[in-house]
Amino acid sequence: MLNTINEKEIPILALGTWAWGTGINGSKMIFGTSTDENTLKESFRIAFDSGFVLWDTAAVYGMGNAERILGECAKDKQIILSDKYTPGKKFNGKAIDKSLSESTQKFSGVIPDIYWLHMPVNLDKNLEHMCSLLKQKKIGSIGVSNCNMAQIKRAEQILNKHGYSLAGVQNHYSLLYRGSEKAGIIEWCGECNIPFFSYMTLEQGALTGRFNNKKGFPAFSRRSFAFPKSKLKQIEILHTEMETIGGKYNLSIADTAIVWAISKGTVPIVGITKPYQAQTLVKLNNVTLSESDVAQLEMTAEKTGVEVSGSWEKSV
Numbered sequence: 408m409l410n411t412i413n414e415k416e417i418p419i420l421a422l423g424t425w426a427w428g429t430g431i432n433g434s435k436m437i438f439g440t441s442t443d444e445n446t447l448k449e450s451f452r453i454a455f456d457s458g459f460v461l462w463d464t465a466a467v468y469g470m471g472n473a474e475r476i477l478g479e480c481a482k483d484k485q486i487i488l489s490d491k492y493t494p495g496k497k498f499n500g501k502a503i504d505k506s507l508s509e510s511t512q513k514f515s516g517v518i519p520d521i522y523w524l525h526m527p528v529n530l531d532k533n534l535e536h537m538c539s540l541l542k543q544k545k546i547g548s549i550g551v552s553n554c555n556m557a558q559i560k561r562a563e564q565i566l567n568k569h570g571y572s573l574a575g576v577q578n579h580y581s582l583l584y585r586g587s588e589k590a591g592i593i594e595w596c597g598e599c600n601i602p603f604f605s606y607m608t609l610e611q612g613a614l615t616g617r618f619n620n621k622k623g624f625p626a627f628s629r630r631s632f633a634f635p636k637s638k639l640k641q642i643e644i645l646h647t648e649m650e651t652i653g654g655k656y657n658l659s660i661a662d663t664a665i666v667w668a669i670s671k672g673t674v675p676i677v678g679i680t681k682p683y684q685a686q687t688l689v690k691l692n693n694v695t696l697s698e699s700d701v702a703q704l705e706m707t708a709e710k711t712g713v714e715v716s717g718s719w720e721k722s723v
Contacts, residue, residue, distance in 0.1 A: 410602040410674065412461075412574050413520035413547030415487050417602055419669055419692060421461040422454055422685075423678040427476050428469020434680075438611065439625025442680040444476055451480035454685035458692075463604075463676045465491035465525060466506050471513070478513035489575075489604075490519035491552065498532040507545060521574045522546040526719065527558045534562055538569040548574030550604075553720055556590050563599070573601050579720060580605035580673060582614060582645065582664060582708040586716070588671070597672055605673040609664055610715070613639065616646045616660035633715050641711045648707040652700045662691060667704055670696045 410417040426434045427447055434441045451462075462481065464473050474490070481488070492506050511518055522540070524533050530551075540546050550573060551562045563573050576596050578587045580603075587593050587603070596603040609615055611630040618624055620640035624631040646660055653663035668675040669691070679685050696704075 410600075412487055412489075412602070415520060417487070417674060418459060418461050419674070420459070420665065420688070421463045421489060421604060421674055421676045422459050423606065423676040424462065424464040424473040424477050425468050426678050426680050427464075428472025430470050430472060432467050432470060434469065435628075437629045439628025439631060446682070447476055447680060448480050450679050450682050450685050451477070453682050454679060454688065455480075455484060455486070457685065457689045459685070459688065460485065461487040461489065461674075463489040463606075465493065465523075466510055467491070467493040467525065471509065474510055474513045478515065481517075482515055487520045488514060488517060489521050489523070489550075491523040491525040492533075492537075493525040494528040494533050496528065498529040498536075500532075500536045503533065503536050503540070507540065511545075518544070518546055520547040521550045522548070523550045523552045523575075523577060524562075525552050527551065527554045527562075530554075530558055530561060531565060534565045538566065538571065541571060542569070550575035550577060552577040554578070556592055556595065559592060559595070563601075572599075575602045575604055577604040577606060577676070579607045579717060580668065580671075581608045581610050582667060582704060583610055583642070583711070583713050584716060585705075593672060603673045604676055605668045605671075606676045607717075608668045608675040608677065609661055610634065611678075613642065614645075614649070614661065614664040616650065619643060619646075633717075638713050638715070641713050645704075645707050645711050648704060652696070652704060655700070656694050656696070657690070658694065659687070662687065662694075663696075663704070666691055666694050666696055667701060669694075670701055 426438050464477050490510055537549050580587050593603050613634045620636040623636045649660045649663040665675050
């Protein structure tokens with residue numbers, strides 16, 4: 408069965424914009440680097456022309472700048488828009504309305520095909536309000552992110568009460584962080600025909616082979632704290648295995664991490680900032696790892712002893 412969002416077919420992967428934009432929660436703060444807007448727009452053009460039409464963003468990425476840049480890129484183009492509302496500590500329906508309105512303006516009136524509750528804060532109240540937005544056709548569908556199994560099932564109950572179903576679950580999932588698999592979330596999503604979107608599949612660059620105990624991440628960025636050189640040293644054995652297995656399929660280390668996530672039945676969200684990154688994704692359309700290669704990668708990943716979650720994540 409083909410996965411769809413708002414009656415639109417989902418490609419094998421989504422493209423992410425977490426590293427787009429500046430300011431608080433922007434590229435410099437999270438990744439330690441920044442990319443000029445012209446390069447981002449060229450990256451979008453190449454990816455879009457290559458058939459990658461599902462784009463994931465959030466109001467909190469660069470505090471609106473990522474949405475703005477993506478909106479400028481996507482103007483007059485048919486994309487599948489995945490956008491997120493990040494709730495505050497207290498429920499505030501007007502805050503949801505305001506955030507959605509501002510986001511929609513950045514996309515020239517185009518509504519999100521899937522609108523995510525970014526964190527499971529005040530889950531019931533926020534989802535009840537989002538259901539009202541869905542009824543008003545201000546959003547195309549609803550998804551939840553960073554949720555454990557109990558929260559996901561509760562979210563589905565709330566939507567079912569209004570005649571809807573979850574359009575997606577989005578959690579951190581990689582060779583180094585398989586909590587959603589171990590908790591049965593991915594299996595449950597498959598049984599319910601709910602797409603599972605895996606973010607940080609590349610662990611913000613730690614699973615690309617570009618960084619190691621000699622060349623670490625930019626200092627004081629989020630990823631430098633998550634993966635200091637000592638941890639990058641620990642995962643070198645995984646890089647070696649990924650290079651060996653990926654070589655059989657003409658894949659790079661990064662490609663192998665992405666195809667692994669696809670082979671597990673998930674839709675990876677891959678962040679791109681450079682044109683060459685968009686170009687390399689095309690060959691992934693027709694690659695599937697064998698079961699034995701998947702198992703070997705997972706066994707090696709466990710041998711590293713490395714598992715890193717985000718400070719915002721709940722146990723799943």
